[in-house]
Amino acid sequence: MVRGGVTRRAVLLGGFGLTEHHPGVVVLAGIEFETLPAKRRRRTYVRIHGNETTAREALLQHLKKRTGGALIVRGRKRNVTVAGGQLDPNRMFTREGAERSYRQLNPSWDQAALGKALDWLDAERPKLLAALLPAQGGLLVAVHNNSDGYSVSDEIPISDRTHLPKPGEPHEFFLATTAGDYEKLARGGYNVVLQSGLKGEEDGSLSRTCARLGVRYVNLEVGHGKLEMQVRMLEFLEKTIRE
Numbered sequence: 001m002v003r004g005g006v007t008r009r010a011v012l013l014g015g016f017g018l019t020e021h022h023p024g025v026v027v028l029a030g031i032e033f034e035t036l037p038a039k040r041r042r043r044t045y046v047r048i049h050g051n052e053t054t055a056r057e058a059l060l061q062h063l064k065k066r067t068g069g070a071l072i073v074r075g076r077k078r079n080v081t082v083a084g085g086q087l088d089p090n091r092m093f094t095r096e097g098a099e100r101s102y103r104q105l106n107p108s109w110d111q112a113a114l115g116k117a118l119d120w121l122d123a124e125r126p127k128l129l130a131a132l133l134p135a136q137g138g139l140l141v142a143v144h145n146n147s148d149g150y151s152v153s154d155e156i157p158i159s160d161r162t163h164l165p166k167p168g169e170p171h172e173f174f175l176a177t178t179a180g181d182y183e184k185l186a187r188g189g190y191n192v193v194l195q196s197g198l199k200g201e202e203d204g205s206l207s208r209t210c211a212r213l214g215v216r217y218v219n220l221e222v223g224h225g226k227l228e229m230q231v232r233m234l235e236f237l238e239k240t241i242r243e
Contacts, residue, residue: 025074028131029124030082031089036063036070042138043068048090048206050075054222055143058230066238068141071132079105083117090205093129095122097204132206139181139216139241142206143234146171147224152191158200159193166191171223172233177211181218184240190233 024035045063047055050073063070079086091101098121102114109117134140151170156162161179163186166172173191176182182194196211210217218237222230 026071026131028071029092029121029128031080031128032074034070034072034074036068036072042135043141044132044134044138045070045141045143046132046206047072047143049073049078049144050080051078052143052145052224054145054224054227054230055220058222058227058234059143061231062234062238083120085109085113085117092121092204093125093206093209094202094204096202101204129209133210133213133215137216139218140206140210141234141237142217142219143230144219144221145224145230146221150221152193152221155193155195159195160197160199161194163192165189171221172226172229173221174233174237175207175219175221177207177215177217181216181241185218185237188236188240190236 026033026035045059045068047059047070049055053076056072059070059072073080073089078088080089081087082089082092085102086105087098088101088105091097095118099114099118102109102117106114132140152162152164152173153170155173155175159175161182163182166189169191173193174185175193175195176185177194177196179194179196182192185192195207198208198211202208207217207219209215218241220230220233220237222233
């Protein structure tokens with residue numbers, strides 16, 4: 001059960017009436033998503049930032065061979081327009097995170113405009129989460145790219161455990177919210193961090209929201225442009241974490 005009384009299974013990608021691997025479009029919290037409906041209810045993929053084009057291509061390649069539903073934010077910009085303002089879509093999963101993002105990206109807004117947007121998003125968030133979150137006990141996989149200096153080093157201070165066999169490749173790593181998934185991924189040769197204890201400040205990200213709700217979540221971070229690496233790491237995740 002998620003906040004607002006909407007169950008995780010209330011909105012399933014397969015309910016959109018679309019043909020597998022032929023994207024349709026659904027609007028959630030004011031954001032357009034390409035959709036690939038799931039046959040395997042216990043695994044869902046998401047690409048949340050439109051400018052992370054390598055992640056999108058890697059995910060589409062992966063799903064030609066593997067099953068799983070996907071939600072892919074449309075467009076090629078990092079931020080989206082929600083309730084009349086610019087917003088980082090990976091900061092919208094809590095009111096606090098959304099408020100910080102709105103303030104940063106919409107400096108001309110007064111308090112009334114900000115409050116109206118936040119209230120609207122509060123009402124829409126449960127439907128977004130219901131579409132994103134997998135069936136009970138399932139796995140949500142997010143695919144991201146980085147190109148602005150962000151790396152696993154930024155996550156280490158707020159992580160509960162770390163496995164860093166490739167310190168020379170800090171831009172390629174997994175982030176897991178449950179110990180079981182972390183331990184499986186850490187048996188391989190990739191960098192992995194565990195974040196289940198909600199250290200650090202609330203930023204409204206999907207990873208922190210999943211950790212708080214007890215949802216199995218894995219984020220795959222790869223440097224922008226490293227398509228083969230991201231495809232390879234997705235396949236490693238597929239073989240390593242089975243249902």
